[in-house]
Amino acid sequence: MTQRRLVALVDGHVQGVGFRWWARGEAAGLRLSGSAENLADGRxxxxxxxxxxxxxxxxxxxxxxxxxxxxxxxxxxxxxxEQGFATF
Known part of the structure; x- marks a missing residue:
């Protein structure tokens, strides 16, 4: 089973709507580690x-x-x- 790292930049109306917490839940359900953070440009x-x-x-x-x-x-x-899943 190949281990990889994914960096996804999500654009749209994704800040202030719970997207980071939703992503954290999805990742946890898939047993993934990492983070989700708001960027200054709205992504x-x-x-x-x-x-x-x-x-x-x-x-x-x-x-x-x-x-x-x-x-x-x-x-x-x-x-x-990465260990665990953080939100910033």
């Missing part, structure tokens, strides 16, 4: 690490989160050892 940055299949599923779910998702830009990398 939410979701970082997750774990099995590639679970990350792909999280990526598939992101557009259905609360608010309005206009675009999700993904970047894949090698994991760095």
């Amino acid at each position: 939410v940055r979701v970082v997750a690490e774990g099995p590639e299949g679970a990350l792909t599923e999280l990526l598939r779910r992101l557009p259905s989160g609360p608010g309005r998702v206009d675009e999700v830009v993904e970047e894949w990398a090698e994991p760095v050892g």
Whole structure:
């Protein structure tokens, strides 16, 4: 099972609607570690690490989160050892 790191930049109306907490719950349900944080430009940055299949599923779910998702830009990398899931 290949471990990977996903960085997803979620654009739209995603701040102030509970998107970070929703993403945290989705990631926890998939047993992923990482974080979700609001960016100054209005996007939410979701970082997750774990099995590639679970990350792909999280990526598939992101557009259905609360608010309005206009675009999700993904970047894949090698994991760095995230533990737990934080929100900022």
